[in-house]
Amino acid sequence: MKTRRDVYQAIADPTRRAIINMIASRPHNVNAIAEKFDITRQAISLHVKILTDCGLVKIKQHGRDRYCEAQLDQLSEVAAFVDQYKQHWESKLDSLETYLEMLKKAKYGK
Amino acid sequence: MENDQNSREGRELIMSRMLNAPVELVWEAWTNPEHIANWWGPDGFTNTITTMDMTVGGEWNLVMHGPDGTDYKNKNIFKEIIPFKKIVYEHVSSPKFTATIEFEEQGEKTLINWQMLFESKEQFIQVVKTFKADEGLKQNIGKLNVYLEGMKTH
Numbered sequence: 001m002k003t004r005r006d007v008y009q010a011i012a013d014p015t016r017r018a019i020i021n022m023i024a025s026r027p028h029n030v031n032a033i034a035e036k037f038d039i040t041r042q043a044i045s046l047h048v049k050i051l052t053d054c055g056l057v058k059i060k061q062h063g064r065d066r067y068c069e070a071q072l073d074q075l076s077e078v079a080a081f082v083d084q085y086k087q088h089w090e091s092k093l094d095s096l097e098t099y100l101e102m103l104k105k106a107k108y109g110k
Numbered sequence: 111m112e113n114d115q116n117s118r119e120g121r122e123l124i125m126s127r128m129l130n131a132p133v134e135l136v137w138e139a140w141t142n143p144e145h146i147a148n149w150w151g152p153d154g155f156t157n158t159i160t161t162m163d164m165t166v167g168g169e170w171n172l173v174m175h176g177p178d179g180t181d182y183k184n185k186n187i188f189k190e191i192i193p194f195k196k197i198v199y200e201h202v203s204s205p206k207f208t209a210t211i212e213f214e215e216q217g218e219k220t221l222i223n224w225q226m227l228f229e230s231k232e233q234f235i236q237v238v239k240t241f242k243a244d245e246g247l248k249q250n251i252g253k254l255n256v257y258l259e260g261m262k263t264h
Contacts, residue, residue: 008239012232078238085241086123091152093127093224099149100131100139107135 007074010054015039016047020056020070027060027069118227121234126223133215136222137194140211150174164191170199205237 011017019033034044048068051057055074060067129136139145143159150157154177161171170186183203190198197211207228214221228234 008235012235014231017231078235081238081242082123085238086125088152088241089123089224089226090125090127092150093125093222095149095153096136096139096222097127097129099145100129100135103135103139103145104131 005050005053007054007056007077010051010056011075011078013047013050015043016051019044019047019051019068020072023057023068023070024072027067029062029065029067031065033068120231121228123226124224126221128216129220129222130218131220132218133194133213133220136213136220140197147172164188166191205233205240207233 011020015037018037022028022033022036030045030048031041033048034041037044048057048059051068052059056071058069058071060069131139139149141162141164143162146162147157147159150172151174156175158173158175159171160173161169163169166188168188170188172184172186174182174184176182184201185203186199186201188197188199189208190196194215195213198208200206200208205228207226210223210225210227212223214223228237
């Protein structure tokens with residue numbers, strides 16, 4: 001099976017979300033990120049690689065350091081689908097509203 | 111990461127609506143199986159309520175019949191019921207979530223607050239993704255229909 005590499009994959013993991021939160025305000029180098037977590041440097045590198053593949057992180061080389069910079073535009077895609085999903089539930093309230101009008105007419109004749 | 115799991119952020123949906131009906135009527139439309147079957151479910155769906163035991167721990171089972179003939183079984187368990195005020199139920203079929211519906215009397219109107227809390231952010235994202243896929247599928251079917259219509263007229 002081909003591994004999915006999209007924004008959903010990127011944010012599906014709590015460590016990756018924490019990394020995004022961390023670098024959202026300013027770029028961090030990979031070592032600085034690794035120090036903040038209780039997992040191996042290798043594991044952090046893998047998460048960073050997935051984030052890069054998903055297009056949420058850009059790596060910039062500064063001398064000997066590799067800096068991770070957040071690319072947050074893609075996150076709006078998720079927000080848009082959350083919104084659509086919400087609309088789906090809102091439509092239930094629309095139906096309830098319409099149904100209540102019918103019930104009112106039937107009950108009180110108004 | 112424990113904090114991350116406990117936080118409600120990113121795994122809940124909140125909606126509210128002022129309904130132009132007294133709370134007694136809203137409650138009846140919600141809790142009477144004959145009524146709820148008439149408005150539950152997406153557009154084009156019909157519903158069969160198989161069980162609706164409105165007691166704490168009671169089951170609420172329904173089948174939503176899709177426009178294409180597909181049946182979607184839903185199993186729910188009521189967690190809390192305060193007449194004319196609050197309903198909490200757990201949707202135990204996938205995707206799992208807990209829905210809290212609060213009814214607030216406002217004279218002849220009722221403010222309804224509807225909150226759905228998913229088990230985790232991962233699950234919520236999964237649901238949204240699936241929904242996205244469904245929407246895509248629907249659009250494809252729509253496109254196919256238009257295409258077939260086009261073929262017929264030629």
